[in-house]
Amino acid sequence: MGSNPLQLLIAIQKAFNHVPDDAICRVASALGLPISRILGDVEFYSFLSREPLGTYSVLMSDSITDWMLGSRELFLRLCGNLGVSPGVTRCDGLATVGKTSCTGMCDQGPALLVNGIAVANLTDERIDAISRLMEKQIPPVAWPDEYFRVESNIRRRGWLFQDWQGPILEGEVLLQEMTDAGLRGRGGAGFPTAKKWASCRDAPGSERYVVCNADEGEPGTFKDRVLLQHCAGRLFEGMALCARTVGAKRGFLYVRGEYRYLEAHLEAQLAARRDADFEIELHWGAGAYICGEESALLESIEGKRGIPRVRPPFPVTFGLHGMPTVVDNVETFCAAAAIAAGGGSEFRSLGTAGSCGTKLLSVSGDCARPGIYEYSFGVSVSQILEDCGAGNVLAVQVGGAAGSCLDASEFGRKICFEDLPTSGSVMVFDRTRDMREAALNFSRFFAHESCGFCTPCRVGTGILAQAMERISEGRGTEEDITEIGDLGGILKASHCGLGQSANRAVRDMLRKFPEHFEGGVN
Amino acid sequence: MKTVSLDGAVVPFAEGQTVMECALAANISIPHLCFLPGFLPHGSCRLCTVKIDGRLASACTQPAMAGQHVEIDTEELRQVRLSLLRMLFVEGNHYCPACEKSGSCRLQKAAYDEGMLDLHYRPWYPKRKMDASHPDVLIDRDRCIFCELCVKASRDVDGKNIFGISGRGIDTHLVVNSKSGLLADTDISAQDRAVEVCPVGAILVKGRGFEIPIGKRLYD
Amino acid sequence: MIRLATCSLAGCFGCHMSFLDMDEKFLGFVERVEFDRSPFTDIKSIGKCDIGLVEGGLCNEENLAVLKEFRENCAILVAVGACAINGGIPAMRNHFSMDECLAEAYLDGIGIENPQIPSDPELPVLLQKVCPVHEAVRIDYFLPGCPPPAGAFEVLLEALLKGEKPELPRKLIHYD
Numbered sequence: 035m036g037s038n039p040l041q042l043l044i045a046i047q048k049a050f051n052h053v054p055d056d057a058i059c060r061v062a063s064a065l066g067l068p069i070s071r072i073l074g075d076v077e078f079y080s081f082l083s084r085e086p087l088g089t090y091s092v093l094m095s096d097s098i099t100d101w102m103l104g105s106r107e108l109f110l111r112l113c114g115n116l117g118v119s120p121g122v123t124r125c126d127g128l129a130t131v132g133k134t135s136c137t138g139m140c141d142q143g144p145a146l147l148v149n150g151i152a153v154a155n156l157t158d159e160r161i162d163a164i165s166r167l168m169e170k171q172i173p174p175v176a177w178p179d180e181y182f183r184v185e186s187n188i189r190r191r192g193w194l195f196q197d198w199q200g201p202i203l204e205g206e207v208l209l210q211e212m213t214d215a216g217l218r219g220r221g222g223a224g225f226p227t228a229k230k231w232a233s234c235r236d237a238p239g240s241e242r243y244v245v246c247n248a249d250e251g252e253p254g255t256f257k258d259r260v261l262l263q264h265c266a267g268r269l270f271e272g273m274a275l276c277a278r279t280v281g282a283k284r285g286f287l288y289v290r291g292e293y294r295y296l297e298a299h300l301e302a303q304l305a306a307r308r309d310a311d312f313e314i315e316l317h318w319g320a321g322a323y324i325c326g327e328e329s330a331l332l333e334s335i336e337g338k339r340g341i342p343r344v345r346p347p348f349p350v351t352f353g354l355h356g357m358p359t360v361v362d363n364v365e366t367f368c369a370a371a372a373i374a375a376g377g378g379s380e381f382r383s384l385g386t387a388g389s390c391g392t393k394l395l396s397v398s399g400d401c402a403r404p405g406i407y408e409y410s411f412g413v414s415v416s417q418i419l420e421d422c423g424a425g426n427v428l429a430v431q432v433g434g435a436a437g438s439c440l441d442a443s444e445f446g447r448k449i450c451f452e453d454l455p456t457s458g459s460v461m462v463f464d465r466t467r468d469m470r471e472a473a474l475n476f477s478r479f480f481a482h483e484s485c486g487f488c489t490p491c492r493v494g495t496g497i498l499a500q501a502m503e504r505i506s507e508g509r510g511t512e513e514d515i516t517e518i519g520d521l522g523g524i525l526k527a528s529h530c531g532l533g534q535s536a537n538r539a540v541r542d543m544l545r546k547f548p549e550h551f552e553g554g555v556n
Numbered sequence: 557m558k559t560v561s562l563d564g565a566v567v568p569f570a571e572g573q574t575v576m577e578c579a580l581a582a583n584i585s586i587p588h589l590c591f592l593p594g595f596l597p598h599g600s601c602r603l604c605t606v607k608i609d610g611r612l613a614s615a616c617t618q619p620a621m622a623g624q625h626v627e628i629d630t631e632e633l634r635q636v637r638l639s640l641l642r643m644l645f646v647e648g649n650h651y652c653p654a655c656e657k658s659g660s661c662r663l664q665k666a667a668y669d670e671g672m673l674d675l676h677y678r679p680w681y682p683k684r685k686m687d688a689s690h691p692d693v694l695i696d697r698d699r700c701i702f703c704e705l706c707v708k709a710s711r712d713v714d715g716k717n718i719f720g721i722s723g724r725g726i727d728t729h730l731v732v733n734s735k736s737g738l739l740a741d742t743d744i745s746a747q748d749r750a751v752e753v754c755p756v757g758a759i760l761v762k763g764r765g766f767e768i769p770i771g772k773r774l775y776d
Numbered sequence: 777m778i779r780l781a782t783c784s785l786a787g788c789f790g791c792h793m794s795f796l797d798m799d800e801k802f803l804g805f806v807e808r809v810e811f812d813r814s815p816f817t818d819i820k821s822i823g824k825c826d827i828g829l830v831e832g833g834l835c836n837e838e839n840l841a842v843l844k845e846f847r848e849n850c851a852i853l854v855a856v857g858a859c860a861i862n863g864g865i866p867a868m869r870n871h872f873s874m875d876e877c878l879a880e881a882y883l884d885g886i887g888i889e890n891p892q893i894p895s896d897p898e899l900p901v902l903l904q905k906v907c908p909v910h911e912a913v914r915i916d917y918f919l920p921g922c923p924p925p926a927g928a929f930e931v932l933l934e935a936l937l938k939g940e941k942p943e944l945p946r947k948l949i950h951y952d
């Protein structure tokens with residue numbers, strides 16, 4: 035934790051159920067930072083609060099997949115059981131019940147966080163039992179273990195899950211092997227990884243950093259969670275290989291706060307590493323999707339609000355503390371480590387021309403077997419639907435809230451950078467679903483997660499969400515429908531990818547399923 | 557000499573210049589609000605959005621590169637600017653007739669220049685806190701557009717570091733670096749660059765209301 | 777003859793005054809225009825009109841009813857002035873709750889005798905928030921200003937009478 039403001043504030047929040055104003059001033063003066071910096075953090079990260087929360091702080095996961103599994107009814111039930119209004123702490127200080135964006139448990143939802151720790155597979159019974167435990171003031175550590183069990187649900191293993199044991203390639207040889215293998219970033223943008231590492235190595239700087247992006251905030255993605263659980267060793271190997279290649283001495287693993295339950299496991303794995311030349315530090319997020327954007331993530335590690343930086347310069351030349359930095363996704367580092375251990379040529383042989391190797395997909399929604407599926411790039415959507423046991427499918431959302439919504443005529447499309455690029459989120463909607471709900475959920479998501487830096491996204495996501503609220507309540511107008519489409523042109527002027535893609539899914543849904551929206555317009 | 561094309565005009569630039577800087581040097585206007593020469597570009601208002609080789613980008617942050625084809629005055633970009641201005645108006649409370657900055661306000665002027673006649677969107681009427689605690693300087697947060705010029709001016713020019721931006725999304729707001737959070741507990745003065753630099757009526761000097769008659773103000 | 781109606785909702789009649797400020801030009805218009813419902817005529821109900829000018833925003837249910845009548849009866853509806861366009865000065869009450877506003881105006885304010893909140897059933901019910909007219913109905917043209925200068929009315933009406941789209945020159949656009 036040391037002197038990192040954000041990590042300190044997370045600890046204070048945990049100890050006092052809020053960050054008192056007095057603490058804000060004291061942290062600021064202790065670290066020699068302006069009060070506004072610390073206050074800025076507290077008011078930016080949604081897991082920090084200036085107002086005291088209850089002894090039990092409960093956040094219900096509010097992803098569309100949670101909705102589909104009944105989270106909104108469970109939320110009301112929980113509030114009713116405890117006699118609290120949403121977001122308002124009970125007078126006796128026992129509990130606060132609120133909502134949070136997707137917690138990455140979509141394959142075993144509905145889920146909630148209690149004092150930051152995930153409880154999945156919620157049912158009426160489980161909600162009632164939890165309510166009773168809270169009323170009896172039994173601390174979560176004494177709750178039945180099964181409540182906190184998180185399944186991995188790995189349904190299909192391929193290249194990445196193989197135990198590659200070849201002689202380890204390093205440095206220039208490794209970069210060449212990664213280039214030959216055609217490894218591209220798995221976080222969504224698909225930048226050639228070897229090129230990124232080489233740019234970082236060649237950039238001037240007195241220090242260099244390697245940062246792993248495990249923020250995994252895109253609704254419907256949870257594959258990094260499973261990799262952290264099962265392949266942490268491989269991940270750290272990948273980061274260390276990168277460090278040796280670029281000349282870094284320090285690395286950071288930025289994990290979203292929602293995965294706090296993994297802390298002991300990750301600390302143990304880190305402690306088991308023996309590498310005096312490259313130290314890896316855990317850095318926890320605190321409820322901000324935007325911190326998955328690489329430059330916002332770096333700001334967050336520096337203890338600031340997660341506002342995306344002006345780019346260029348890119349992190350490879352001007353990254354953490356202004357030094358050349360590699361930021362890669364968890365899956366990317368794992369793949370690099372596997373390539374270094376002899377997996378390169380097989381990787382090259384898999385996938386499509388522009389997208390080599392395999393991709394982990396997080397499948398959730400209306401299907402019999404939600405979970406993690408590893409496929410070679412180029413797999414068709416219909417193949418995925420068949421394998422996960424989805425029938426009577428209306429729509430598939432690929433790439434999370436920022437992705438595209440496909441109707442049945444497009445299920446022949448393929449997962450790959452050339453056709454459907456994705457960080458791996460695949461959400462299935464069957465014919466009983468109302469896509470208006472999904473559109474409402476996504477538009478609220480963006481309005482809640484916009485960092486607020488630039489005008490089109492700060493205001494545009496709000497306008498989008500308000501229009502969808504009206505349509506959902508049957509108070510929409512034709513103008514609202516037109517507006518949702520028109521906003522796309524303005525959102526494209528946003529500073530970062532969040533704003534730029536904020537109306538894409540909703541616009542797709544309106545175009546492909548107009549009949550779902552008719553009832554909302556008068 | 558390396559050049560870029562700005563709406564067809566071929567303009568030279570020096571290494572390290574942004575598109576905005578080379579347009580300014582060539583006397584080609586690109587509307588802007590949060591950008592001010594002498595301060596690091598911010599890129600938040602997006603009013604200087606231009607199309608560079610088919611992609612939207614903010615001119616103030618985009619480095620000029622040889623051979624770039626930059627579009628500025630197109631119908632599409634006019635629409636983008638108009639929408640951005642309307643967004644800035646609806647997210648705050650801009651009652652110009654009751655604002656001492658009226659006539660000298662850069663937001664208002666930009667909206668005039670773009671021919672903005674209406675809000676188009678529904679106004680949000682936010683309830684942000686006002687700070688009238690200081691004898692000489694006042695903050696009306698309802699008019700702040702988060703350009704951070706005051707933040708930079710106070711920190712880098714005045715050497716006082718009085719302002720900061722806090723919150724997230726639509727709850728973004730200006731904060732003051734004092735234990736109470738009030739301006740009265742800072743050493744701000746009405747002569748500070750931070751006060752003068754505010755493009756809108758969010759930071760105002762008290763006791764100077766409507767001094768200049770209509771018709772004689774900066775942008776009348 | 778072109779039929780024209782005007783009304784002042786939550787406004788101060790300043791826009792109407794500015795309209796009259798056209799001075800002798802106004803006489804020219806009167807020859808081509810017949811006034812329907814308007815404070816100028818004191819006609820209380822609106823008939824079918826070509827043009828409607830609406831001053832002021834919406835602060836009570838009567839405003840809303842009048843606005844809807846105007847929309848139904850006017851081929852072209854113009855929002856005139858800051859209050860119609862963004863709520864204007866009356867919308868500054870949106871910063872406070874209705875109770876706070878009523879208490880300040882009728883109970884706690886300075887110099888109030890016999891403090892009581894008016895409750896005559898004849899009085900129109902206040903809206904929770906003052907809002908601009910485009911939130912309730914479709915508006916065809918906007919004339920900004922507080923008030924819009926007489927010249928702006930001129931440009932607007934000249935164009936509309938010729939069947940053209942009004943284009944306000946830059947110097948006639950202002951918000952104060």
Ligand SMILES: Cc1cc2nc3c(=O)[nH]c(=O)nc-3n(C[C@H](O)[C@H](O)[C@H](O)COP(=O)(O)O)c2cc1C
Binds near residue numbers: 219
């Ligand atoms: C709004 C936004 C959210 C993002 N979230 C993530 C994320 O959660 N995880 C991730 O790896 N990349 C995320 N990215 C992409 C990163 O900015 C960056 O491209 C990626 O971490 C690079 O790693 P890679 O090359 O290994 O894919 C996000 C981008 C944006 C614009």
Ligand code: SF4
Binds near residue numbers: 324342485528529532
């Ligand atoms: S697009 Fe949205 S998230 Fe990105 S910088 Fe702008 S406001 Fe922040």
Ligand code: SF4
Binds near residue numbers: 650656659662663
């Ligand atoms: S800040 Fe500018 S736009 Fe806002 S009310 Fe004042 S003069 Fe009008």
Ligand code: SF4
Binds near residue numbers: 706707753754
């Ligand atoms: S107060 Fe003024 S200068 Fe400061 S951020 Fe707001 S608009 Fe910009």
